[in-house]
Amino acid sequence: MKTILSYSLSILYYLCFGTLLFSFQIIQWFCLNMFGYYAHKKSVDILNYLILLSLSIIKTRIFFEAESNLPPPGKNVIFIANHQSTYDIPPLIWKLRNYHMKFVSKKELGRGIPSISYNLRNGGSILIDREKPKEAINSIKNFGKFLSKKNFSVLIFPEGTRSKNGKVKKFHRSGLKTLFKNIPDAIIVPISIKNSWKFSSQNYFPMPLGVKIIIRFHNSLSNNLKNFESLIDKVEATIHKQVMS
Secondary structure, three states: OHHHHHHHHHHHHHHHHHHHHHHHHHHHHHHHHHHOHHHHHHHHHHHHHHHHHHHHHHOOEEEEEEOOOOOOOOOOEEEEEOOOOHHHHHHHHHHOHHHOEEEEEEHHHHOOOOOHHHHHHHOOOEEEOOOOHHHHHHHHHHHHHHHHHHOOEEEEOOOOOOOOOOOOOOOOOHHHHHHHHHOOOOEEEEEEEEOHHHHHHHOOOOOOOOOEEEEEEOOOEEOOOOOHHHHHHHHHHHHHHHHOO
8 A cells, every 4th residue: 555655646746846847947947038147046946945845745854953053145155965866955955045055066967857957057056077077176166266256155965976875975075175275265064964865765766755854054164274184074074973873
């Protein structure tokens, strides 16, 4: 009975999810081309809020925790998180919507996914080619300077790929160091994400029912321009400890 329910609710969820993606592909285009950046951003915020609502179809629950107050919007913040599934992103876009948060993403995501690819290409994020590390670092360098000038924030998943079993992978450090160096006034906020890996346990179909996602914002850190390695060590250890607890 549980299996039948899981398949039935998964089909209903994907119908809603697909409708949202295709609809907001058009809405995003209209907002950006008719009214500009802020209207486009608002459409992306609404899309991700509706995605969160649609996850309630499969009984997903999302909990946010914070060890202290987040930095005020309007400042450069580098959010650093572990990565377990594509469903890490909608809750963070909605929760952090006032931070004008951009992404460091792989170039493959810039094509083929309605709404998501469009936002990555047109919303101020950066798409990098992981097969060309020198070119990628140079792009991140220019991206950091752009964020610093605009007082925008950025979310980066330094593991590079999603963890399929929930275990935190070793961080890739070059991109982080480049961001730290080129956004010198940035505040660093580690984020730990637990349990979203369960969505991929059966290759996203059927979707598991009743997943409890816990997203924890850890204490903010100052950008240590003198020792990037120790800063990354601290962020990595903080996230690893929380996720694996």
